[in-house]
Amino acid sequence: MAEQPLLQACRVHKTYRFGAHGVEVLRGVDLAVHSGEWLAVLGSSGSGKSTLMHLLGGLDRPDAGKGEIRFRGEPLSLQPGSALDTYRNRDIGFVFQFYHLLPELSVLENTLLPALVFGARAKRRTALRRDAEALLGAFGLDHRLTHRPSQLSGGERQRVAIARALINRPAVLLADEPTGNLDATTGAGILDLLAERHKQGLTIVMVTHDREVAARATRQVHLTNGTSDSAAAQ
Amino acid sequence: MYASLVSNRYLTSRLIPVIAVAAVALCVALVITVVSVMSGFLDMLKASGRSIVGDVIVSSGIGGMPYSDELLAELRALPEVAGATPLIDTIGLLRMPYPAGPQKETAHVQVWAIDPASLTGVTDFAEDLYWRAPKDAATADALAPDDPRRSLDPAILEDGKRLVQSSTNTPGIALGMHVSVGNARQRDGSYLPRYGWFMPGLEVTLTVVPVSGKGKIAEPREQIFPVVNEVQTGLFEIDRNRVYIPLAEGQRLLRLDEAPLYDLTADPDASGNYPVIGRTPARVTKLLLRAKPGCSADALRDRVQATYDAFADRIEADRLRTASMPRFVQVLTWEQQLRDLIIPVEKEREMMRVLFSLIYLVCAGLILSIFWAIVVEKTRDIGILRSVGASRTGVMWIFLRYGLIIGTLGSALGVVLAWGIVTNVNPIHEAIGSDAPLAIRITAWGLASACAVGLCVTALRRKFLPTLLWTLGTIVLSAAALGLTLHHGTLIWDPSIYYFTLVPDKVDWWAAGTTAVGGVLFSVIGSAIPAAKAADIDPVEALRYG
Ligand SMILES: Nc1ncnc2c1ncn2[C@@H]1O[C@H](COP(=O)(O)OP(=O)(O)OP(=O)(O)O)[C@@H](O)[C@H]1O
Numbered sequence: 001m002a003e004q005p006l007l008q009a010c011r012v013h014k015t016y017r018f019g020a021h022g023v024e025v026l027r028g029v030d031l032a033v034h035s036g037e038w039l040a041v042l043g044s045s046g047s048g049k050s051t052l053m054h055l056l057g058g059l060d061r062p063d064a065g066k067g068e069i070r071f072r073g074e075p076l077s078l079q080p081g082s083a084l085d086t087y088r089n090r091d092i093g094f095v096f097q098f099y100h101l102l103p104e105l106s107v108l109e110n111t112l113l114p115a116l117v118f119g120a121r122a123k124r125r126t127a128l129r130r131d132a133e134a135l136l137g138a139f140g141l142d143h144r145l146t147h148r149p150s151q152l153s154g155g156e157r158q159r160v161a162i163a164r165a166l167i168n169r170p171a172v173l174l175a176d177e178p179t180g181n182l183d184a185t186t187g188a189g190i191l192d193l194l195a196e197r198h199k200q201g202l203t204i205v206m207v208t209h210d211r212e213v214a215a216r217a218t219r220q221v222h223l224t225n226g227t228s229d230s231a232a233a234q
Numbered sequence: 235m236y237a238s239l240v241s242n243r244y245l246t247s248r249l250i251p252v253i254a255v256a257a258v259a260l261c262v263a264l265v266i267t268v269v270s271v272m273s274g275f276l277d278m279l280k281a282s283g284r285s286i287v288g289d290v291i292v293s294s295g296i297g298g299m300p301y302s303d304e305l306l307a308e309l310r311a312l313p314e315v316a317g318a319t320p321l322i323d324t325i326g327l328l329r330m331p332y333p334a335g336p337q338k339e340t341a342h343v344q345v346w347a348i349d350p351a352s353l354t355g356v357t358d359f360a361e362d363l364y365w366r367a368p369k370d371a372a373t374a375d376a377l378a379p380d381d382p383r384r385s386l387d388p389a390i391l392e393d394g395k396r397l398v399q400s401s402t403n404t405p406g407i408a409l410g411m412h413v414s415v416g417n418a419r420q421r422d423g424s425y426l427p428r429y430g431w432f433m434p435g436l437e438v439t440l441t442v443v444p445v446s447g448k449g450k451i452a453e454p455r456e457q458i459f460p461v462v463n464e465v466q467t468g469l470f471e472i473d474r475n476r477v478y479i480p481l482a483e484g485q486r487l488l489r490l491d492e493a494p495l496y497d498l499t500a501d502p503d504a505s506g507n508y509p510v511i512g513r514t515p516a517r518v519t520k521l522l523l524r525a526k527p528g529c530s531a532d533a534l535r536d537r538v539q540a541t542y543d544a545f546a547d548r549i550e551a552d553r554l555r556t557a558s559m560p561r562f563v564q565v566l567t568w569e570q571q572l573r574d575l576i577i578p579v580e581k582e583r584e585m586m587r588v589l590f591s592l593i594y595l596v597c598a599g600l601i602l603s604i605f606w607a608i609v610v611e612k613t614r615d616i617g618i619l620r621s622v623g624a625s626r627t628g629v630m631w632i633f634l635r636y637g638l639i640i641g642t643l644g645s646a647l648g649v650v651l652a653w654g655i656v657t658n659v660n661p662i663h664e665a666i667g668s669d670a671p672l673a674i675r676i677t678a679w680g681l682a683s684a685c686a687v688g689l690c691v692t693a694l695r696r697k698f699l700p701t702l703l704w705t706l707g708t709i710v711l712s713a714a715a716l717g718l719t720l721h722h723g724t725l726i727w728d729p730s731i732y733y734f735t736l737v738p739d740k741v742d743w744w745a746a747g748t749t750a751v752g753g754v755l756f757s758v759i760g761s762a763i764p765a766a767k768a769a770d771i772d773p774v775e776a777l778r779y780g
Pocket residue numbers: 016017023025043044045046047048049050051052209
């Protein structure tokens with residue numbers, strides 16, 4: 001048998017209910033993310049890509065008794081809510097299409113947020129600050145540290161969001177259409193940035209419906225009719 | 235840690251929390267101010283009550299207590315007693331020297347026949363005598379030009395203290411300050427004669443009705459007394475009703491003085507008199523006692539009751555005595571005696587406290603609605619925080635902490651505000667009671683005009699909100715300026731009603747502490763509901779939102 005996947009969805013079902021009837025968005029999705037790979041999840045709008053990402057990231061749980069998410073072989077569904085909070089904080093980094101930065105916090109504070117949630121001790125805080133500044137510097141944002149998100153362009157905001165996702169050195173980066181809101185050139189910049197991190201060993205799961213974007217990944221998976229079929233890239 | 239960062243940013247990035255802090259501060263300041271003034275009033279009432287009747291009052295029926303001198307000697311020997319005095323308390327009619335003409339005004343009064351020397355050791359009788367000559371020229375010059383005290387004979391105070399008119403050496407009467415209509419109280423608490431009736435030196439006629447030990451009413455008796463002084467205890471009810479005469483006069487008028495005791499079973503002598511077999515002792519109806527410092531009124535009352543009972547038993551057993559002590563006397567502390575005066579004020583204060591504490595609910599409701607709006611506005615932020623690993627309790631704490639800060643800031647500010655108002659309540663009251671200074675009137679009109687200019691400018695720019703705000707400002711400030719110009723002030727704390735010249739100006743720190751804690755508590759309660767809602771927000775929904 002091959003090595004154990006880092007993150008795995010096993011026959012996952014997800015149904016959204018309104019009152020008596022529900023919509024079964026995911027119908028037994030199987031997905032294995034191996035350490036060090038860059039996986040692109042493709043699918044048309046409404047196919048359940050975001051839903052799958054939320055499940056993988058521990059923000060939501062699959063239908064009871066219908067499949068499970070495993071991280072390093074451990075099923076997440078058996079964990080209490082507080083363990084999922086810790087999982088999201090330390091093992092996962094989220095990047096969203098609409099950046100999702102806190103408008104009242106500066107660029108630096110937004111970047112540091114997961115570290116603050118982690119509960120860094122005062123001693124480590126200066127070190128953390130240096131980490132964050134280095135990260136933002138590498139993303140070309142060193143002159144923007146005290147700016148508010150509203151003062152940044154879309155591409156800059158997305159780079160802050162990626163810095164935030166990376167600050168706690170997670171095992172997996174979950175990016176839900178990270179370039180969906182950006183023009184082609186800016187989007188390419190963001191993808192270059194992800195590629196660089198990937199080269200350094202970061203595992204990435206990226207949702208997109210753009211084939212060109214998906215081509216940057218090492219492997220592609222299609223979501224159709226609530227199930228997945230995987231096809232190796234290249 | 236992130237909770238403090240986020241809630242601090244929410245606090246400092248908008249105006250609404252400032253409004254919430256101001257609302258909490260106003261509520262807290264209002265409650266503290268009202269309770270402090272009421273408590274101060276109650277304290278003043280109690281202090282003056284105690285200075286009027288002493289600590290413990292022994293009262294018998296109308297028949298009185300004999301052997302009061304012996305009993306008083308025993309009571310004075312008790313280690314708890316600082317002073318004791320006998321008196322007779324009855325009712326009478328007082329015919330006034332006014333109006334001019336044969337028809338005179340008559341008032342019904344409470345008559346206290348007192349021993350002025352020993353009463354002074356128990357109550358503030360001597361200090362309460364109002365008419366006294368000024369100490370020196372400087373104090374005399376400070377008085378109003380028409381104040382009668384300017385030209386008083388210094389003997390008037392001694393006469394009052396002894397209840398004797400020294401010029402004629404006749405027993406005198408001291409009237410409560412408001413028994414006569416001749417005294418007009420001024421704003422500063424001084425008195426000027428009204429209709430020209432300055433009472434000291436004038437004569438009044440006092441009529442009292444003696445009652446026998448069996449409860450039979452005898453022929454009313456009257457006596458003319460010169461008014462030697464007037465008494466201001468500070469309690470309106472007392473100063474309106476009470477007059478003071480010497481004890482001996484009271485005993486004589488009421489037939490409570492020492493008298494021969496006749497043997498009615500023997501045959502009368504040639505002139506029709508029965509043989510004298512002894513003397514009945516003089517009587518008094520009340521004993522007032524003052525406790526030594528450190529002895530409570532309640533402890534003294536118990537001690538006095540025991541002493542009285544033992545004394546009565548001894549008199550009973552003594553076969554040589556011609557009278558016995560009444561069995562049923564009331565021994566009360568001053569608080570029990572003055573219940574009727576104190577209880578209503580106490581009740582009023584508690585009612586105020588409860589009524590004003592309802593303001594907290596308004597406060598909590600205000601914070602609740604403000605926070606609810608913020609939580610709804612910040613739903614997406616909550617989703618983001620959850621996505622980076624914030625726990626539900628962490629999210630809840632952001633908003634609870636927010637409420638805690640608003641409550642703490644508001645309460646602290648409220649205490650400071652209340653302290654400012656209460657300690658300056660008299661100058662503030664004085665300012666409200668008099669014409670506004672010209673500078674303030676000009677400032678008010680100036681601000682109103684400035685608002686009107688702002689109104690014109692914004693109206694020309696066709697901006698609705700600023701125009702509305704300027705309009706409101708113009709209306710309010712114009713009304714205030716007009717009020718300041720037309721109105722000449724009102725004294726809320728009318729001395730003739732409340733009777734103390736100064737409004738109490740001490741902060742009731744215990745009330746301040748509990749009120750501040752209440753302010754914090756209700757702010758936290760108000761924020762708890764939106765905070766719990768925030769914790770319950772589904773992060774996935776929140777991230778899809780907006
Ligand atoms: N809370 C919800 N209640 C009901 N239906 C929902 C809910 N959330 C999502 N859905 C439905 O689930 C389906 C999948 O949604 P999802 O956002 O995962 O799709 P997606 O593949 O990410 O689409 P897109 O490419 O447009 O982002 C959609 O049809 C959506 O309407």
